[in-house]
Amino acid sequence: METYLPFVAPVLTILWALICLRIYTMISAENVMQRRLIAIAGALGSALIYLLASNLTAILQAPSVREAADDGRVRIQGAP
DSSP, X not given: OTTTHHHHHHHHHHHHHHHHHHHHHHSOTTOHHHHHHHHHHHHHHHHHHXXXXXXXXXXXXXXXXXXXXXTTOOOOOOOO
């Protein structure tokens, strides 16, 4: 699972930018304000997606509480 986690944030950002670019090209050149709003919203959305996805992947890659609490100690359990 950890092999693809570094690629999640950039890929989601690129996909969002491509979707917004597609919407931008569908809008007529006469609607200048609408095109500008789509461009600004696409840029802000891409930045937010990148930040959220990178934070989420950092949380997923962090060690669990049990792993952090062990401090490298080994538990030996006797036979029943």
